[in-house]
Amino acid sequence: MTVNAPLRPATAGWSEPVFGGHRADGTAQAATRVLRLGRVVVPLRWPRSLAAWALIVSVIATAVMVGEPGKIRDTTWNDTYRYVTAIERDLGKSDAQARAIALDYYCTDLARTTGNAATKAGIRSGCITQWTAAGGLPPNKPRFNLIFDSRPGYPLLAAPFVAGFGLNRGLAVLSVLLTLLAGWGVVLLIRLAGGGTLAALAGMVALYTLPTWFWLNQFLTEAPTLVCTIAVLIGAVLMLRGRTRLGLIVSTIAYVCGFVVRYSTFSVQAGCMALTIGLLAWWSREWRNRRAVLLAAYSAGLLIVLTLLPMAFGWPGFKDSLEDTFTNHYTEPTPPNLYGKWLALNKHFWLATAKNYLHDPLVPALLVLGAVLLWRYRRDFGAIVGAAALTGLASAAAHPLTSQLDRLYYQVYLLGICGLPILADLILRQTGVLEPARGGRAAPGAPSDGANGSKDSGAKDDGTRARRKADPDAAGSFVRST
Numbered sequence: 001m002t003v004n005a006p007l008r009p010a011t012a013g014w015s016e017p018v019f020g021g022h023r024a025d026g027t028a029q030a031a032t033r034v035l036r037l038g039r040v041v042v043p044l045r046w047p048r049s050l051a052a053w054a055l056i057v058s059v060i061a062t063a064v065m066v067g068e069p070g071k072i073r074d075t076t077w078n079d080t081y082r083y084v085t086a087i088e089r090d091l092g093k094s095d096a097q098a099r100a101i102a103l104d105y106y107c108t109d110l111a112r113t114t115g116n117a118a119t120k121a122g123i124r125s126g127c128i129t130q131w132t133a134a135g136g137l138p139p140n141k142p143r144f145n146l147i148f149d150s151r152p153g154y155p156l157l158a159a160p161f162v163a164g165f166g167l168n169r170g171l172a173v174l175s176v177l178l179t180l181l182a183g184w185g186v187v188l189l190i191r192l193a194g195g196g197t198l199a200a201l202a203g204m205v206a207l208y209t210l211p212t213w214f215w216l217n218q219f220l221t222e223a224p225t226l227v228c229t230i231a232v233l234i235g236a237v238l239m240l241r242g243r244t245r246l247g248l249i250v251s252t253i254a255y256v257c258g259f260v261v262r263y264s265t266f267s268v269q270a271g272c273m274a275l276t277i278g279l280l281a282w283w284s285r286e287w288r289n290r291r292a293v294l295l296a297a298y299s300a301g302l303l304i305v306l307t308l309l310p311m312a313f314g315w316p317g318f319k320d321s322l323e324d325t326f327t328n329h330y331t332e333p334t335p336p337n338l339y340g341k342w343l344a345l346n347k348h349f350w351l352a353t354a355k356n357y358l359h360d361p362l363v364p365a366l367l368v369l370g371a372v373l374l375w376r377y378r379r380d381f382g383a384i385v386g387a388a389a390l391t392g393l394a395s396a397a398a399h400p401l402t403s404q405l406d407r408l409y410y411q412v413y414l415l416g417i418c419g420l421p422i423l424a425d426l427i428l429r430q431t432g433v434l435e436p437a438r439g440g441r442a443a444p445g446a447p448s449d450g451a452n453g454s455k456d457s458g459a460k461d462d463g464t465r466a467r468r469k470a471d472p473d474a475a476g477s478f479v480r481s482t
Helices: 050-067 078-090 095-114 120-133 142-149 153-165 167-192 197-209 212-216 222-240 244-283 290-313 318-326 338-359 362-377 379-398 402-408 410-419 422-430 455-470
Strands: 033-037 040-044
Touching: 050 167, 050 197, 078 095, 078 142, 078 153, 095 120, 095 167, 142 318, 153 167, 153 222, 153 244, 167 197, 167 212, 167 222, 167 410, 197 212, 197 410, 197 422, 212 222, 212 410, 222 244, 222 290, 222 379, 222 410, 244 290, 244 379, 318 338, 338 379, 338 402, 362 379, 362 410, 362 422, 379 402, 379 410, 402 410
Parallel strands: none
Antiparallel strands: 033 040
């Protein structure tokens, strides 16, 4: 089985669009345009391969990131100060030296984002003087700092880049690489899920145009977390395709990397995956098979492991997170009825979120459209992506702060990234540019049209193909084919 084989039967999956050269039926297209430079004639052809188009998008994205970084990273993050401190410690600096370097970085960036040419120097020096005297940037509490000490993955990943390129450039280079890696990961994910070339490319573009673009470019853990999340989904798709060993390897590596980057997210991710597959198995017989059971059991086992390991390491848990929220970062006494306050805050949080979205409905409308398309046409793939989206919602519910919503639940954007590209294949099918994928191949064990020579069977097949062209197998599922 090749990497690009569709997840469902060959006659029912997404099909691969052809960008140039020849149409899907093999007939030649219009004459190739040429560029004449004196006696030199340069043929101008559209790239034919997905890799070429993805490379073009990657070059454009890189040019934007390198050319105008100030428009992308326009916020000075308190968290980045703590990650820089950890990076410098990993590079051999003492605690005092690491804090001084991180504070200088923070104050310099604060002056860049809040000052002008006349005030930048004063803002930077005043910031350094103030927080050096306080012993570091607040909240400077051991319990709060432990939250970042328990996330060693990002500092360890960034340390070689900082050592090679310097602090700011090193973090920027890593940011660019992670952004590009996430884009190529989406391309691979959609292709493995049976999406066509245009759909995979549309997924990459969606990743770079939805709010995920902003978070991928910050010097925070969101970028490596999203890369690991995409890798988890790739592993899940491989397992459901029957490539069990490769899927287990990819998923395990992704979970291990995600655990050291931000363990709480990936323990929730494993739980949401197990819950989603379990509910689908209870709801539909087509999910009661060996591959789905394996994925659910694997995810449930990971949930147990990823819950017990932080406890063994003494890392903060959910209760610690609530105390951080309701004690102003451990600077005030813990209030009574902690969980009751959390539930009440969630109520106000989601009501406020809904009200905000009424005034700016475009992005949530796109996410809803993506979810509907996944449920209607790729329900199997949508279940896996839905587990990731549920992880984002759970993270937002655990930290119900309206100002942090976009950052906390950004995995929800995967609904749009993976769902909206379905429109590309639907449009191509409706316009007749594409025939159903391998439409002439008979199902295993079924006689071909040529075998019985019946004209009636050909007429029935034509009707079937017409229906598939208008509705690319809404009920089909790679789970059923297992």
